[in-house]
Amino acid sequence: xxxxxxxxxxxxxxxxxxxxxxxxxxxxxxxxxxxxxxxxxxxxxxxxxxxxxxxxxxxxxxxxxxxxxxxxxxxxxxxxxxxxxxxxxxxxxxxxxxxxxxxxxxxxxxxxxxxxxxxxxxxxxxxxxxxxxxxxxxxxxxxxxxxxxxxxxxxxxxxxxxxxxxxxxxxxxxxxxxxxxxxxxxxxxxxxxxxxxxxxxxxxxxxxxxxxxxxxxxxxxxxxxxxxxxxxxxxxxxxxxxxxxxxxxxxxxxxxxxxxxxxxxxxxxxxxxxxxxxxxxxxxxxxxxxxxxxxxxxxxxxxxxxxxxxxxxxxxxxxxxxxxxxxxxxxx
Numbered sequence: 160x161x162x163x164x165x166x167x168x169x170x171x172x173x174x175x176x177x178x179x180x181x182x183x184x185x186x187x188x189x190x191x192x193x194x195x196x197x198x199x200x201x202x203x204x205x206x207x208x209x210x211x212x213x214x215x216x217x218x219x220x221x222x223x224x225x226x227x228x229x230x231x232x233x234x235x236x237x238x239x240x241x242x243x244x245x246x247x248x249x250x251x252x253x254x255x256x257x258x259x260x261x262x263x264x265x266x267x268x269x270x271x272x273x274x275x276x277x278x279x280x281x282x283x284x285x286x287x288x289x290x291x292x293x294x295x296x297x298x299x300x301x302x303x304x305x306x307x308x309x310x311x312x313x314x315x316x317x318x319x320x321x322x323x324x325x326x327x328x329x330x331x332x333x334x335x336x337x338x339x340x341x342x343x344x345x346x347x348x349x350x351x352x353x354x355x356x357x358x359x360x361x362x363x364x365x366x367x368x369x370x371x372x373x374x375x376x377x378x379x380x381x382x383x384x385x386x387x388x389x390x391x392x393x394x395x396x397x398x399x400x401x402x403x404x405x406x407x408x409x410x411x412x413x414x415x416x417x418x419x420x421x422x423x424x425x426x427x428x429x430x431x432x433x434x435x436x437x438x439x440x441x442x443x444x445x446x447x448x449x450x451x452x453x454x455x456x457x458x459x460x461x462x463x464x465x466x467x468x469x470x471x472x473x474x475x476x477x478x479x480x481x482x483x484x485x486x487x488x489x490x491x
Contacts, residue, residue, distance in 0.1 A: 162191050164462045165229050166205065172471035177206045177225065179216055181232070183331050185209040212236060220244055227471065230254070231288070233385075234411075234456045252460025252470050254288065254452060256385040257413035260406040261291035262396075262428065265300045266420035267440075269307065275442040277311045279416060281369050284327050285339075285389035288457075289414040289436075289444045293382060294393045295405055301395045305354060305373055308393070312355045312369045330365040330388060339367055339388030346372050346381040351392070377408045385411070399424065403431045412454030414444050435461075 162178065169176045180188035188207050195205040208215060220228050220243040227250035230240050237253040244251045261279055263272050279291035296304045320328030330336045336359070343357045356370030367389055375382050375392040382392050396402040406415060406428075416438040417428045425439035435453045436444060445451050450464030460470050480486045 161231055162188050164467075165231075166191070166195075168462070168467040169229070169471050170200075170204070172468055174227075174471050175204045175206070177208055177219060179208050179210060179219055182209065182211045216240075217243055220249075223247075226250065228252075229460070229470070234458075237458060250470070252452075252462075253458035254460070254462060255413075255456060255458035256387075256411055257288045257290070257453065257457050258293060258383065258385055258409045258411045259289050259291045259414040259416070259434065260293045260295050260432070261416045262295045262402050262406060262418065263297065263300070263304060264399075264402075264417075264419040264421075264424065265297040267418035268420065269300070269304065271440065272418040273304065273307050273311055275416075276308065276418075277315070279442045280391040281312075281315060281327055281389050284330055284367070285391075286331060286387055288385075288387075290387075291414070291416050291442075292386060292391055293406075293409075294391055295396050295402055296393060297402070298395045298397055301393075305371075305393055309355045309371055312371055315369050317366055317368060327369060327389060328366075330367055333365045335388070336365040336367050339386055339390060342381050342384070342386045342388075343370060343372070343390060346375065346379060346392075349379045349381075351375045351379060351381065354393075356389070377405050383409055399427070403428065406432050410456040413452075413457040414438070416442055 165178065166176055178188055192205050192207040219225055220240055228240060228244055229252045230237055231254040234256040237255040241251060261276050263276065276291065276294055315326050316324050317327045318325040330339065340359055347353065351372045352374040354371040354373045356368035358368065360366050360368060370390045372381060372390065372392045375394050377394060382394065394405060396405055412433045412435065414436045415432045415434040417425050418440055419425050429437040429439060433454050435457065436451060438444065445463060448464055450461035450466045452458060452461040461467055
């Protein structure tokens with residue numbers, strides 16, 4: 160999916176593409192290049208160069224034959240790409256990290272909000288930049304929400320992703336699982352409580368259980384930094400103003416979901432939350448034709464919408480004199 164998001168607008172604008180996939184996931188990008196060749200895309204138009212970031216990625220960003228760089232990944236790496244692309248000056252679009260909030264108000268339909276909130280964090284085992292990893296719940300329904308949310312999480316099926324009944328598969332690597340678990344351990348040390356999951360399982364693979372942390376304050380590391388795993392923090396809020404404050408109290412601004420029975424409140428929150436996309440009473444994040452991208456350290460530029468095509472175009476103005484009289488502004 161990420162490959163097609165990058166290839167489609169660039170090819171539609173008439174650009175040749177050099178794609179460097181993440182070193183952990185090169186096979187789908189290579190297969191996409193094979194399919195492009197089979198479909199008749201001319202040689203040299205779609206190129207895939209597997210490799211790591213510090214050597215291969217940096218080389219491509221600095222290469223004089225590259226005019227524009229589009230990147231999806233961590234905020235840290237995005238900053239490094241900006242520095243490399245600054246000399247010489249190159250066009251850059253960045254889709255970076257997220258710490259997206261999921262706001263649940265007391266007037267929300269919890270029968271919709273709870274299963275949708277579970278899906279919003281745990282699909283792809285939490286390995287999604289727009290995962291709603293911070294659930295903000297109005298204080299008056301906090302305990303009920305947590306009880307029902309934890310119950311739903313306990314019924315999730317973790318296992319082989321090739322099995323039809325599996326809902327949460329393995330993380331990308333054992334090393335990444337250790338990073339995810341380190342966030343949970345640090346949260347415990349800072350005073351958070353584990354309401355579900357939070358323990359390394361036995362057996363093969365890089366599986367990590369869906370984890371729910373309560374007693375979390377917005378200042379905690381686990382509520383500020385992107386975990387990129389199946390870990391959610393539940394944070395209570397007092398009122399609408401407090402909810403907006405907490406939602407915006409991070410360096411990221413990619414997505415936000417609002418659950419409320421008041422349509423006017425949904426629109427107020429959509430205006431007030433600093434994020435590139437807002438969902439009101441629905442959990443989904445990306446639709447063809449709807450621009451996707453972030454505020455703040457979640458990056459800049461947009462994908463999926465017509466704006467994505469414009470990222471690969473240059474505007475040129477041409478002024479042409481017409482008429483029989485000579486053009487002589489100084490009357491010389």
